Amino acid sequence: MSARDTVLGKIRRSLHVDSGDVGRRAIVIARLEGAPRSVVPARGQLPKEERIALFTAMAEKVSATVARVGRADDVPAAVADFLRNHNLPATVRMGDDGLIAGLPWERTQVEIKRGPSDGNDAVGLSHAAGGVAESGTLVLLSGPDNPTTLNFLPETHIVVVRADDIAGDYESVWDAVRAKYGKGIMPRTVNMVTGPSRSADIEQKLLLGAHGPRSLHIVVLG
Numbered sequence: 312m313s314a315r316d317t318v319l320g321k322i323r324r325s326l327h328v329d330s331g332d333v334g335r336r337a338i339v340i341a342r343l344e345g346a347p348r349s350v351v352p353a354r355g356q357l358p359k360e361e362r363i364a365l366f367t368a369m370a371e372k373v374s375a376t377v378a379r380v381g382r383a384d385d386v387p388a389a390v391a392d393f394l395r396n397h398n399l400p401a402t403v404r405m406g407d408d409g410l411i412a413g414l415p416w417e418r419t420q421v422e423i424k425r426g427p428s429d430g431n432d433a434v435g436l437s438h439a440a441g442g443v444a445e446s447g448t449l450v451l452l453s454g455p456d457n458p459t460t461l462n463f464l465p466e467t468h469i470v471v472v473r474a475d476d477i478a479g480d481y482e483s484v485w486d487a488v489r490a491k492y493g494k495g496i497m498p499r500t501v502n503m504v505t506g507p508s509r510s511a512d513i514e515q516k517l518l519l520g521a522h523g524p525r526s527l528h529i530v531v532l533g
Contacts, residue, residue: 344494346485346486346489348482349482351479351480351482352445352480354444354445354479355443355444355445355478355479355480356479356480357444357479359474362444362477362478362479363379363444363474363477363531365444365445366442366443366444366447366477366531367379367447367531368447369444369445369446369447369448370447370505370506370527370529371447372447373447373505373506373507374506374507374526374527375447375506375507375527375528375529376393376526376527376528376529377528377529377530377531378392378393378528378529378530378531379474379530379531379532380530380531380532381533382532383410383414383532384414384415386411386414386471386530386532387414387415387416387418387419387421388418388419389530390403390419390421390436390469390530391419391420391421393469393528394421394434397467397526399433399434399467400433400434401419401420401421401422402421402422402423402424402432402433402434403421403422403423403424403434403435403436403469404423404424404425404426404428404432404434404435404436404461404465405423405424405425405435405436405437405461406425406426406427406437406454406455406456406457406458406461407425407455407456408437408438408456408457409456410438410471410473411436411437411438411471412425426458427458427459427460427461428458428460428461428464428465429460429464430460430464432461432464432465433465433466433467434465434466434467434468434469435460435461435462435464435465435467435468435469435524436461436468436469436470436471437451437457437461437462437468437469437470437471438456438457438470438471438472439451439470439471439472439476440452440476440484440487440488440491441472441476441477441478441484441487441488442472442476442477442478442484442529442531443477443478443479443480443481443484443503444477444478444479444480445479445480445481446505447505447506448481448503448504448505449470449472449503449504449505449529450484450488450501450502450503451470451501451502451503451504452488452498452500452501453498453499453500453501453502454498454499459500459502462502462504462524463524465524466524466525466526467524467525467526467527467528468504468507468524468526468527468528469527469528469529469530470504470527470528470529470530471529471530471532472529472530472531472532473531473532473533474531474532474533475533477531481503488501504527506527507524507525507526507527
């Protein structure tokens with residue numbers, strides 16, 4: 312018997328249930344298949360432009376910066392402008408994401424590096440699967456396209472999110488992720504990022520960059 316079986320067996324015994332209980336199994340399957348929605352706040356249920364405006368306001372409220380571009384080809388220039396305006400090195404690390412990897416970076420002076428970060432990169436660039444207007448949160452999916460290390464190791468994180476992928480609430484973003492991957496084939500990790508890393512554990516003093524990037528810049532595309 313594995314350690315996992317031992318732990319699960321102990322939980323079952325404490326609940327006085329049998330692993331072969333057909334009725335209980337049916338309840339669990341129905342719950343997983345149905346993906347019931349929680350209470351959804353009305354705050355994010357807005358027309359598209361108002362929803363994006365709310366997302367921007369909420370992101371800026373937690374110390375992120377936001378820029379908006381009309382076309383995908385405008386993203387490299389927006390990234391270059393941000394790096395220059397903040398005296399950051401013109402070198403960015405990204406994954407193999409189909410949206411950002413194929414952009415005309417050669418039109419800028421930005422050097423592109425590919426693959427996961429080893430902790431020595433000043434700036435990471437990712438493409439978020441979605442945004443949540445009610446809280447200004449980005450939803451990032453792990454994989455070769457967008458390595459999770461880019462979300463946490465570089466001091467500065469730049470994230471591109473499509474305007475069309477900014478939903479009013481978390482439930483709508485989860486619906487989109489399920490539709491993209493299908494039941495049971497979810498990404499290994501889903502990171503929800505709201506503003507740069509912060510902590511006030513020590514003497515209640517707010518410290519940016521405690522567990523991740525000190526700064527978060529969001530480029531809304533569309």
